[in-house]
Amino acid sequence: MSDNTPTGSAGNLQDDASTHRVLDILRGLLTTDETLEAWAMQHRLYSLTHRRVCIAATSGRFISLSRRLLGGYDSADIRWQDLKETHIRAGILAADLTLIAQSSSDLNIGSEVNRVWTFQGLRKAQAQAIYRICQQHDQIWREKRRVR
Numbered sequence: 001m002s003d004n005t006p007t008g009s010a011g012n013l014q015d016d017a018s019t020h021r022v023l024d025i026l027r028g029l030l031t032t033d034e035t036l037e038a039w040a041m042q043h044r045l046y047s048l049t050h051r052r053v054c055i056a057a058t059s060g061r062f063i064s065l066s067r068r069l070l071g072g073y074d075s076a077d078i079r080w081q082d083l084k085e086t087h088i089r090a091g092i093l094a095a096d097l098t099l100i101a102q103s104s105s106d107l108n109i110g111s112e113v114n115r116v117w118t119f120q121g122l123r124k125a126q127a128q129a130i131y132r133i134c135q136q137h138d139q140i141w142r143e144k145r146r147v148r
Helices: 013-029 124-147
Strands: 036-041 053-058 061-067 073-079 083-090 094-102 114-123
Touching (some): 013 036, 013 061, 036 124, 053 114, 053 124, 073 114, 083 124
Antiparallel strands (some): 036 053, 083 094, 094 114
8 A cells, every 4th residue: 555645835734634534544545455556635726616526546445435525425437447538737836747548447338438537636746646557457457358
């Protein structure tokens, strides 16, 4: 399990406490034998009009968490076998990550319907770590499908 630690002067005490709460929630969502490989938080500056988003790559899936206004959270995930493409745009301070996934890989019907998720304003180093893991899992599943 690799826990990316927030770096830089922007990581104050309140930010660290909220990060630890989010990581506890993420760990609580993991299934048996699933490990947290990397995670990324959105910069506060990019979440002025909404609650911050946290994304994570695990050994079995990609997870996104967004906090609700009055407590709680919404989570969504993409299994690695459903992932079709991943794109990253990195700037000086932050990075944007886009994932494109099939709606259902279990059945070939309706496979042309895709889900597109875009996460803007992520911490750059953390987003790059997630991108590398997405690319790795994409290559693994491409090879598995080719063999089948």
